[in-house]
Amino acid sequence: MTEAAGKGRSWASGVLADWERWLPLALLAVALTYPFWYDLPPISYLTVDALALGLDVVILMIVYVLLALGLNIVVGYAGLLDLGYVAFFALGAYAVGWFASDKFSGTEFHLLTNAPEGAAGIHLNMWAVMILAGVITAIAGVIIGWPTLRLRGDYLAIVTLGFGEIIPDVFRNADQLPVPGGLQVSPPFVDFTTINLTNGVRGVRALDRPGFGDPLDSITAGILPERFTGLELKPWYFTIVAMVVITVFVIRRLERSKMGRAWIAVREDEVAASAMGVPLMRTKLWAYGIGAIFGGIVGAYYGSFIGSVFPTSFSFAISILVLVMVVVGGMGNIYGVMLGALVLEYLNFKGLEKIGDGINNTIDLVGIDQTVEIPKYKPLIFGALLVIMMLLRPEGLIPSARRKAELHEADEEGPETTYGDLYDIRREGV
Amino acid sequence: MVPSVTEISAPAPIGVRRRPPLSDVLRWVFGAMLLFGLGYWLIGEAINEPSRFAQVTVIGFSNGMIYALVALGYTLVYGIIELINFAHGDNFMLGTFQAESIFADGSFQIPLLFITISIPLGAAVTVDSSSWEKAYAIGMAIILASLFCMVINVTIERIGYKPLRNQPRLAALITAIGFSFILQGIGLAWKGEARIPVPQIIPNTPLIEIDGVVYYTVRDLMVLLITIPVLVMLTWLVSATKPGKAMRATAQDRDAAAMMGISVDRTISFTFALGGAIAGAGGVIYALYIGTTYFQLGFRLGLIAFTAAVLGGIGNLTGAVLGGILIGLISAYNDGFGDARWTYTVIFVILILILVFRPSGLLGERVPEGQ
Numbered sequence: 001m002t003e004a005a006g007k008g009r010s011w012a013s014g015v016l017a018d019w020e021r022w023l024p025l026a027l028l029a030v031a032l033t034y035p036f037w038y039d040l041p042p043i044s045y046l047t048v049d050a051l052a053l054g055l056d057v058v059i060l061m062i063v064y065v066l067l068a069l070g071l072n073i074v075v076g077y078a079g080l081l082d083l084g085y086v087a088f089f090a091l092g093a094y095a096v097g098w099f100a101s102d103k104f105s106g107t108e109f110h111l112l113t114n115a116p117e118g119a120a121g122i123h124l125n126m127w128a129v130m131i132l133a134g135v136i137t138a139i140a141g142v143i144i145g146w147p148t149l150r151l152r153g154d155y156l157a158i159v160t161l162g163f164g165e166i167i168p169d170v171f172r173n174a175d176q177l178p179v180p181g182g183l184q185v186s187p188p189f190v191d192f193t194t195i196n197l198t199n200g201v202r203g204v205r206a207l208d209r210p211g212f213g214d215p216l217d218s219i220t221a222g223i224l225p226e227r228f229t230g231l232e233l234k235p236w237y238f239t240i241v242a243m244v245v246i247t248v249f250v251i252r253r254l255e256r257s258k259m260g261r262a263w264i265a266v267r268e269d270e271v272a273a274s275a276m277g278v279p280l281m282r283t284k285l286w287a288y289g290i291g292a293i294f295g296g297i298v299g300a301y302y303g304s305f306i307g308s309v310f311p312t313s314f315s316f317a318i319s320i321l322v323l324v325m326v327v328v329g330g331m332g333n334i335y336g337v338m339l340g341a342l343v344l345e346y347l348n349f350k351g352l353e354k355i356g357d358g359i360n361n362t363i364d365l366v367g368i369d370q371t372v373e374i375p376k377y378k379p380l381i382f383g384a385l386l387v388i389m390m391l392l393r394p395e396g397l398i399p400s401a402r403r404k405a406e407l408h409e410a411d412e413e414g415p416e417t418t419y420g421d422l423y424d425i426r427r428e429g430v
Numbered sequence: 431m432v433p434s435v436t437e438i439s440a441p442a443p444i445g446v447r448r449r450p451p452l453s454d455v456l457r458w459v460f461g462a463m464l465l466f467g468l469g470y471w472l473i474g475e476a477i478n479e480p481s482r483f484a485q486v487t488v489i490g491f492s493n494g495m496i497y498a499l500v501a502l503g504y505t506l507v508y509g510i511i512e513l514i515n516f517a518h519g520d521n522f523m524l525g526t527f528q529a530e531s532i533f534a535d536g537s538f539q540i541p542l543l544f545i546t547i548s549i550p551l552g553a554a555v556t557v558d559s560s561s562w563e564k565a566y567a568i569g570m571a572i573i574l575a576s577l578f579c580m581v582i583n584v585t586i587e588r589i590g591y592k593p594l595r596n597q598p599r600l601a602a603l604i605t606a607i608g609f610s611f612i613l614q615g616i617g618l619a620w621k622g623e624a625r626i627p628v629p630q631i632i633p634n635t636p637l638i639e640i641d642g643v644v645y646y647t648v649r650d651l652m653v654l655l656i657t658i659p660v661l662v663m664l665t666w667l668v669s670a671t672k673p674g675k676a677m678r679a680t681a682q683d684r685d686a687a688a689m690m691g692i693s694v695d696r697t698i699s700f701t702f703a704l705g706g707a708i709a710g711a712g713g714v715i716y717a718l719y720i721g722t723t724y725f726q727l728g729f730r731l732g733l734i735a736f737t738a739a740v741l742g743g744i745g746n747l748t749g750a751v752l753g754g755i756l757i758g759l760i761s762a763y764n765d766g767f768g769d770a771r772w773t774y775t776v777i778f779v780i781l782i783l784i785l786v787f788r789p790s791g792l793l794g795e796r797v798p799e800g801q
Binding site for chain 2: 075079081083147148151154155157158159161162163165166169170172173316320323327372376377379380381382383384385386387390391394406
């Protein structure tokens with residue numbers, strides 16, 4: 001009897017220990033069926049009424065999952081603190097504005113698009129635009145990364161922060177972007193004209209939506225619609241779930257690849273990695289570029305989903321929010337990052353509002369005539385979350401084993417290294 | 431103990447003149463072209479509109495002084511523990527808030543998130559108050575705001591940065607960003623999200639006026655009259671006192687300083703206290719000179735000030751002042767003669783260009799690269 005119980009326990013612990021194998025599949029099953037059961041009566045009281053987890057909210061949560069996964073490559077694997085990740089997100093969204101809307105109404109160019117016949121502006125196929133957005137952000141990432149990745153960590157942070165700050169500014173001001181229009185004889189020798197690239201604060205509206213084309217629509221009886229709509233969110237939902245699956249697959253392969261191991265080596269000790277023959281610049285540039293590609297593709301999806309892009313929707317707060325997701329979830333661990341993104345974007349978008357409502361209702365019942373605007377204190381809450389995580393659990397909710405060991409290295413080394421390693425080459429600046 | 435291999439540098443070969451690599455040459459050509467273009471543009475404007483040029487210069491200089499005060503806080507902390515204290519700009523913002531409460535309410539306020547404790551100091555001041563009242567209010571504001579920011583800075587260092595000193599740099603940096611947001615939240619809870627006006631107790635009376643064009647006002651003079659004593663005091667503290675000596679020693683080599691009997695912890699706290707005090711004083715000057723403040727002020731102003739610190743050479747006090755004034759002038763010229771919408775972009779482009787082309791800054795010896 002005891003033997004059987006022991007067997008049972010070992011079986012249970014075996015299943016639990018094996019979580020990395022079955023949990024993703026279970027989660028995927030939940031994710032794939034979610035649109036079909038979330039609004040059925042017994043569950044909908046929880047999902048829709050209590051938590052406000054409608055499909056639109058879930059889609060935005062998954063958008064942030066993808067952003068966090070992209071930033072995780074840069075921050076979690078390669079250890080480069082990027083505080084301007086929103087720039088790539090914005091660039092991706094604006095790519096849709098440029099290549100799949102009536103923004104450039106002067107030119108008319110259609111390519112495999114589901115936009116109405118004869119619509120003004122450039123209209124490329126939305127799937128192609130998503131890939132194009134990835135290409136554009138990769139180029140932008142390399143242009144920014146190439147000169148700056150030589151800098152040490154905190155300088156990189158400040159440069160990317162500056163970059164994340166000027167990108168929305170540039171988009172806001174680029175309705176009158178000064179460009180060299182020609183040469184002139186008298187100084188300053190260049191004649192400047194202005195062009196309208198982004199419509200400034202008015203933003204670009206009426207962006208195209210993805211679709212599967214007419215033939216597929218009629219063959220599958222509308223399951224693969226010709227054009228996604230704002231009313232029927234299931235195609236949007238399955239598209240982004242598919243994007244997550246592809247991303248997770250790619251990242252898991254990357255993590256185990258030569259490049260992935262090089263990233264971790266660079267993160268843990270740049271000098272040692274360099275001595276072992278890891279090309280520092282190229283490795284970092286790849287991490288930065290791949291992170292940028294994810295940001296761009298997600299940005300394109302987001303722009304198309306929201307239907308318009310404005311410079312104000314890409315603030316520095318988003319960069320920090322995504323960073324908090326990565327840090328809270330667990331730098332370098334895909335599942336941790338995904339969990340962090342889901343929870344925090346839910347809190348950011350709906351949760352804090354709901355909690356605030358709950359608190360205000362309770363206060364009302366007690367009879368205190370005062371309201372607390374919890375969502376107003378988002379910066380405070382997320383800032384405190386960052387500090388608390390860093391002080392108490394720097395490895396995050398679901399830590400990556402390697403990262404955890406690294407972050408707790410100093411604890412085990414004992415008291416004699418209170419002021420850092422005496423022969424820490426980086427600090428000595430030799 | 432085994433000495434690090436990289437500490438042994440190869441002796442420089444004598445008599446071999448290496449040709450500078452092409453990238454260096456390109457770098458210098460690019461820098462020279464940039465400086466030439468800038469100089470050409472400014473001299474052109476100066477000849478075209480001399481009176482406006484002078485006005486803009488004065489504004490830029492006064493703004494630059496304020497940037498310099500904030501930049502000093504970054505540079506002090508960076509010099510000693512090589513951490514970009516992101517919370518510094520927001521600490522400065524809280525300093526402006528404290529100045530506002532002292533001038534408008536006549537009370538020293540301690541914000542505790544949802545309640546604020548007010549300690550009355552006397553009547554609030556307005557433009558019509560007597561000069562004694564104004565002097566008392568300004569003096570109180572400088573002392574109390576400095577003290578206030580000092581306490582915040584030291585608390586942050588003790589709670590947040592000290593436990594992480596041995597962790598990877600990323601940890602302390604992320605904590606600094608967290609504190610920046612916490613301070614913003616405290617500011618938001620304290621004074622709300624609207625822009626708040628500060629009583630204009632220093633009148634904008636012109637001091638130098640030629641043909642109806644105002645060149646220099648009492649307010650510009652006030653910035654100088656407060657900033658210069660602060661800078662002199664700081665220089666004296668760092669260069670001539672015991673704690674200053676300890677600071678320089680710790681900045682140079684923390685371990686050696688510890689071996690020489692310097693309390694490294696206390697010295698680092700002292701540095702943070704000093705940085706906080708300057709932020710507080712800077713906050714008062716900003717409140718008096720600009721006249722409005724709001725809770726997100728610290729973030730952008732902090733970035734600009736950090737740019738100034740990097741431009742001058744991070745870790746270098748004179749460099750921070752020089753960088754602050756230069757950034758003030760550049761942004762004023764761009765506001766005045768260029769397009770004000772692009773000023774932030776220009777400043778961040780400057781930051782990126784310096785970090786790429788001359789990471790040691792104008793006066794610094796410290797190279798922020800890992801090699």
